[in-house]
Amino acid sequence: MIIISIQSTFLNTLFYLALTYQQLLSGNNVFLTGGAGTGKSFVLQLFINEMEKQNKNVIVCAPTGIAAINIQGVTIHRCFQVSPEPQVVKHIKKVPQVVKESDIIVIDEISMCRIDLFDFVVRTIMKAEENSLSRKQIVVVGDFFQLPPVTTDNDLEVLKEIYENYHKGYAFESTNWQDLNFQTVELKQVIRQKNPEFIHELNKARIGDYSCVHYFNTHCQKTLFENGIILTATNRKAEQINHDRLSKIPNKAKVYHSRIVGDVKNSDKPTLDELHLKIGARVMVLINDTEQDLYQNGSFGKVYKLEDDCVTVMLDTNKTLVTFGYHEWAIENYVLSKKKDGDIEDHQLSKEKVGAFYQIPLKLAYAITMHKSQGQTYDQVNLIPYSFDNGQLYVALSRVKSIEGLCLINQLRQENLICSQEVKDFYHIGSSKNKDNLIYELGKKVLETYPKEIQDLIDEIHKIDRKG
Numbered sequence: 001m002i003i004i005s006i007q008s009t010f011l012n013t014l015f016y017l018a019l020t021y022q023q024l025l026s027g028n029n030v031f032l033t034g035g036a037g038t039g040k041s042f043v044l045q046l047f048i049n050e051m052e053k054q055n056k057n058v059i060v061c062a063p064t065g066i067a068a069i070n071i072q073g074v075t076i077h078r079c080f081q082v083s084p085e086p087q088v089v090k091h092i093k094k095v096p097q098v099v100k101e102s103d104i105i106v107i108d109e110i111s112m113c114r115i116d117l118f119d120f121v122v123r124t125i126m127k128a129e130e131n132s133l134s135r136k137q138i139v140v141v142g143d144f145f146q147l148p149p150v151t152t153d154n155d156l157e158v159l160k161e162i163y164e165n166y167h168k169g170y171a172f173e174s175t176n177w178q179d180l181n182f183q184t185v186e187l188k189q190v191i192r193q194k195n196p197e198f199i200h201e202l203n204k205a206r207i208g209d210y211s212c213v214h215y216f217n218t219h220c221q222k223t224l225f226e227n228g229i230i231l232t233a234t235n236r237k238a239e240q241i242n243h244d245r246l247s248k249i250p251n252k253a254k255v256y257h258s259r260i261v262g263d264v265k266n267s268d269k270p271t272l273d274e275l276h277l278k279i280g281a282r283v284m285v286l287i288n289d290t291e292q293d294l295y296q297n298g299s300f301g302k303v304y305k306l307e308d309d310c311v312t313v314m315l316d317t318n319k320t321l322v323t324f325g326y327h328e329w330a331i332e333n334y335v336l337s338k339k340k341d342g343d344i345e346d347h348q349l350s351k352e353k354v355g356a357f358y359q360i361p362l363k364l365a366y367a368i369t370m371h372k373s374q375g376q377t378y379d380q381v382n383l384i385p386y387s388f389d390n391g392q393l394y395v396a397l398s399r400v401k402s403i404e405g406l407c408l409i410n411q412l413r414q415e416n417l418i419c420s421q422e423v424k425d426f427y428h429i430g431s432s433k434n435k436d437n438l439i440y441e442l443g444k445k446v447l448e449t450y451p452k453e454i455q456d457l458i459d460e461i462h463k464i465d466r467k468g
Contacts, residue, residue: 020032020043020185020187021043021046021047023183023185024043024044024047024139024185025047025050026183027137028137028181028182028183029137029138029139029180029181029182029183030137030138030139030140030182030183030184030185031110031140031141031182031183031184031185032044032139032140032141032142032185032187033141033142033143033144033184033185033186033187034143034186034187034188035143035145035187035188035190035202035203035206035398036143036146036190036192036202036206036394036395036398036399037190037191037192037193037377037398038187038188038189038190038191039187039189039191040141040142040143040187041070041071041108041141041375043187044071044106044108044139044141045071047139048060048106051103051104055348056103056104057101057102057103057104057348057349058102058103058104058105058106058349059073059079059098059099059102059104059105059106059334059349060072060073060074060106060108061073061074061075061076061078061079061080061105061106061107061108062075062076062107062108062109062112063075063076063107063109063112063113063114063117063149064109064112064267065267065268065269065270066270066372066375067108067109067112067375068108068268069270069329070108070375071106071108073106073108074332074333074334074351075265075267075268076107076113076117076121077117077265077267078265078267078268078333079096079098079099079333079334080096080099080120080121080124081094081096082117082120082121084267085155085158086116086155086158086159086162087116087117087119087120088116088158088162089120090123091123092120092123092124092126092127095124095127095128095131096124097336098333098334098335098336098349099124099125099128100128100131100132101132101336101349102128102136102349103136103137104136104137104138104139105121105125105136105137105138105139106139106140106141107121107138107139107140107141108141108142109141109142109147109374110140110141110142110144110171111142111143111144111145111146111147111148111149111170111171111391112142112147112148112149112150113140113149113171114149114150114151114169114171115149115159115163115166115169115170115171115173115174116159116162116163116169117149118171118174118176118177119174119176122138122174122176122180123176125138138180138182140171140182143206143391144170144172144391144420144423144426144427145206145207145390145391145394145419145423145427146374146391146394146395147370147371147374147389147390147391147392147395148168148169148170148389148390148391148420149168149169149170149171151168151169167422168390168420168422170420170422170423170426172426173422190202190203192377192398192401193398193400193401193402194401194402195402195403197215197403198402198403201215201216202394202397202398205393205394205397205398205417206394206398206419207419207424207427207429208417208418208419208424210414210417212417213412213413213414213417216397216406216408216412217408217411217412219403220383220403220406220407220408221404221405221406221407221408222407223407224382224407224409225380225381225382225405225407227282227300227316227380228378228380228381228382228405228407229284229300229365229366229367229368229378229380229381229382230366230367230368230381230382230383230384230409231367231368231369231370231373231381231382231383231384231396231399232367232368232369232370232384232386233369233370233384233386233387233388233389233392234369234388235369237367237384238367238368238369241366241367242364242366242367245281245282245364245366245367246276246277246278246281246364246366249278249279249280249281251278251279251280252278253276253277253278254276254277254278254306255274255275255276255277256274256275256277256311256359256360257273257274257275258271258272258273258274258275258357258358258359259326259357259358259359260355260356260357260358261355261356261358262331262353262354262355262356263331263354263355264331264355264356264357268331268355268357269357270286270329270357270359271286271359271361271363272359272363273359275359275360275362275363276364277303277306277311277360277362277364278303278306279303279304279305279306280302280303281302281303281364282300282301282302282303282364282365282366283300283301283302283303283311283313283362283363283364283365284298284299284300284362284363284364284365284368285297285298285299285300285301285313285324285361285362286327286361286362286363287327287361289322294315294318294320294322295315295317295322297376298376298377298378299315299316299317300315300316300365301313301314301315301316301322302314302316304321305323309325309326310323310324310325310326310360311323311324311360311362312324313362324360324361324362325360326358326359326360327358327359327360327361328356328357328358329356329357329358329359330353330355330356331353331354331355331356331357332351332352332353332354333351333352333354334349334350334351334352335349335350335351335352336348336349336350337350370387370392370393370395370396371392371395373395373396373399374395376399377399377400377401378399378400378405379400379401379405380400380405380406380407381396381399381400381405381406381407382407382409383396383397383406383407383408383409384409384410385408385409385410385411385412385413385416386410386416387416387417387418388418389418390418390419390420390423391418391419391420392418393412393416393417393418394417394419
């Protein structure tokens with residue numbers, strides 16, 4: 001496995017993104033990784049666009065519905081026709097036709113793709129390669145220091161029977177991961193944040209370095225942001241906060257029910273089936289304004305008016321009144337169509353609408369979970385720094401652009417900063433010696449063993465420099 005670690009403090013960030021882009025264009029299997037805000041999504045989209053221009057059949061998928069929508073793809077389950085239950089099947093009998101005809105398979109948010117699902121996908125791809133006698137490029141994107149796969153207690157019982165020493169079930173723990181010989185490209189230049197000190201401490205939090213705790217406890221804001229969203233670890237806590245805040249508003253609540261057409265699974269739904277709102281309630285917008293750019297996914301505001309099929313919101317940023325009707329989230333899947341170029345007939349992948357989910361594109365914005373904040377950027381966050389899973393706290397801390405936009409509701413403690421040793425070992429951090437450390441130790445031993453020879457060599461190099 002070739003590992004390319006890309007870090008720059010003095011050269012143009014775009015240059016390094018271009019290097020990553022070239023690696024993707026090589027045709028090799030690629031693992032694109034890096035911390036929050038390093039440009040993974042940006043360079044991935046460039047690659048997808050280029051491949052589609054070259055008439056390559058590209059499948060883009062993700063483990064969750066929200067992640068799939070964010071990358072304009074589909075869920076893994078829908079694409080590979082697999083149920084959400086633990087995958088115990090070892091031999092793939094049927095390969096979806098779209099997988100057979102694909103050239104490139106992209107899996108985003110790979111950290112949330114559980115080992116059994118990853119194995120199922122890889123076995124399906126291998127079967128497709130067998131049948132078509134053509135190789136397919138696999139590109140996986142994500143950061144294993146962020147959110148891990150979800151495993152219920154019932155799932156755990158089954159998975160422990162399939163996988164020896166099953167713990168978190170990361171995709172990289174699969175033997176298939178090694179067999180795919182991924183070229184690993186790690187982006188390290190953070191784009192989202194600008195303050196070098198803040199970036200440095202976030203990087204510490206990412207790898208579970210407790211020395212960052214003091215920085216956050218002393219530099220974060222002490223007073224709650226009036227309009228800042230609260231990030232919390234659990235759905236129960238987020239729902240409780242939203243319910244309590246909404247109940248304190250004396251106005252009458254109005255409930256907006258979702259509408260579903262066609263084939264829409266629970267994993268496809270981008271938001272709640274029931275939306276409870278009152279005039280004066282704080283909300284967050286769930287879509288982008290593609291026409292006037294007045295708002296984007298993640299913009300905040302207050303409910304100004306409630307009608308039967310629409311809600312008017314006063315946006316925080318520009319105090320503009322915007323009315324949101326029911327929004328259609330198209331639920332799509334890949335289909336094959338025939339394409340003829342002269343006498344040659346070929347298959348081309350395209351997306352077909354299989355269903356639709358309709359709902360007012362708003363959600364209460366007093367609190368959300370750390371899980372649901374992944375991929376978002378906020379100006380101000382009030383953080384409850386309790387966490388129970390790997391990567392949760394790092395995800396929450398890295399949602400803001402600056403330390404000035406972060407308020408800790410409680411003091412951050414070491415035990416809240418949970419980081420999997422398996423992930424550290426995978427990235428060669430911590431107890432596992434990384435390449436730089438090994439090179440340093442080797443160099444030190446060489447110097448100690450051959451001091452005269454090394455000095456003679458250095459002298460020769462100096463002579464060449466002086467002549468040159």
